[in-house]
Amino acid sequence: MIYNKKDFEGLKKVGKVAAETLDFITDYVVAGISTYDLDKLIAEYTKKQGGICAPLNYCGYPKHCCISVNDVICHGIPNKNEYLNDGDIVNIDVTTIIDGYYGDTSRMFLIGNVSDKAKELVDITYDSMMKAISICRPGLPLSEIGKTIQTMCEAKGFSVVRDFCGHGTGTVFHDAPNVLHYYEAINDKIILQEGMVFTIEPMINTGSYEMYIESNDWTARTIDGGLSAQFEHTIGITSNGVEVFTKSPNNMTKPPYKK
Numbered sequence: 001m002i003y004n005k006k007d008f009e010g011l012k013k014v015g016k017v018a019a020e021t022l023d024f025i026t027d028y029v030v031a032g033i034s035t036y037d038l039d040k041l042i043a044e045y046t047k048k049q050g051g052i053c054a055p056l057n058y059c060g061y062p063k064h065c066c067i068s069v070n071d072v073i074c075h076g077i078p079n080k081n082e083y084l085n086d087g088d089i090v091n092i093d094v095t096t097i098i099d100g101y102y103g104d105t106s107r108m109f110l111i112g113n114v115s116d117k118a119k120e121l122v123d124i125t126y127d128s129m130m131k132a133i134s135i136c137r138p139g140l141p142l143s144e145i146g147k148t149i150q151t152m153c154e155a156k157g158f159s160v161v162r163d164f165c166g167h168g169t170g171t172v173f174h175d176a177p178n179v180l181h182y183y184e185a186i187n188d189k190i191i192l193q194e195g196m197v198f199t200i201e202p203m204i205n206t207g208s209y210e211m212y213i214e215s216n217d218w219t220a221r222t223i224d225g226g227l228s229a230q231f232e233h234t235i236g237i238t239s240n241g242v243e244v245f246t247k248s249p250n251n252m253t254k255p256p257y258k259k
C-alpha cells in the first residue's frame with residue numbers, strides 16, 4: 001500500500017495520540033500496580049482522546065493493549081493477578097485508531113532496581129530500532145533494517161526473535177510487508193519507496209531467540225526463561241527519508257524517562 005499526503009496527516013495525528021498514551025501511562029508503571037489496572041487506564045485515556053484501542057477483539061484478543069513482563073516476548077495479556085515487581089522490565093504496546101488510521105507503538109519500562117544486563121538489553125533494543133529507522137529512505141532494500149538490528153544486537157551477545165516481525169500498517173492493523181528484524185535475503189528484493197507505512201519493532205533476548213506460546217494462545221515467552229525487550233514505532237517513507245509518526249511529544253524515548 002502507498003499512502004498520500006492526506007494519509008500522512010491522519011497517521012501523524014493518531015501516532016501522536018498513541019505516543020501520548022505511553023507518555024501518560026509512564027507515571028503509573030511502578031511496583032505494586034496490576035497489568036489489569038494499567039490496561040484500564042490506557043482504555044480510559046484512549047477513549048478520552050477520541051481513539052479506539054485496536055487490540056480489543058482483534059482476532060479474539062481480550063484486552064486493550066499488550067503488557068509483556070521479563071521473559072514475555074510479546075502479547076502479554078493484562079491480568080488482575082499480575083502485579084509489577086521491583087527489578088521487572090516491562091513492555092507496553094498500544095495501538096490506537098483515529099479516523100480509520102492506526103498508530104502502533106511500544107516502549108520498555110524499568111521497575112525499581114533493574115540488573116545491569118537488563119538495562120543493557122533495553123538500551124541496545126532501543127538504539128538498534130532508532131538506527132534502523134534512521135537509514136530508511138526511498139531506494140533502501142527492506143533487508144537493511146534487519147541487517148542493522150541484528151548486527152548491533154548480536155555484537156552485544158543478544159539474539160533477535162524470528163517468530164514475530166514488524167508489518168505494513170496505515171488503514172489496517174497488519175499488512176505486507178513483513179519487516180524482519182534479522183537479515184534474510186528475501187527482503188533484498190523489496191525496495192522502500194515514498195508513501196510506504198510500516199512498523200519497526202525488534203524483540204531482542206538475552207538468551208536464545210526461541211519461544212513458545214502459552215496456553216492462552218497469545219502470550220509468547222522465551223524458551224530458556226531469558227529476558228526479552230522490545231520497542232516499536234510506526235513510520236512513513238517520505239521523498240527523501242522517513243517520518244516517525246509515534247514520536248513522544250515529551251521526548252520520552254528510552255528509560256529513565258523524565259517529562
Ligand code: MF3
Nearest residue numbers: 055058061066075093095104
Ligand atoms: N501491537 C501489536 C503489534 O505490534 C499487535 C498486537 S495484536 C493483539 O503488531 F491482538 F495482541 F493486540
Ligand code: CO
Nearest residue numbers: 104199201232
Ligand atoms: Co506492530
Ligand code: CO
Nearest residue numbers: 093104105232
Ligand atoms: Co504494537
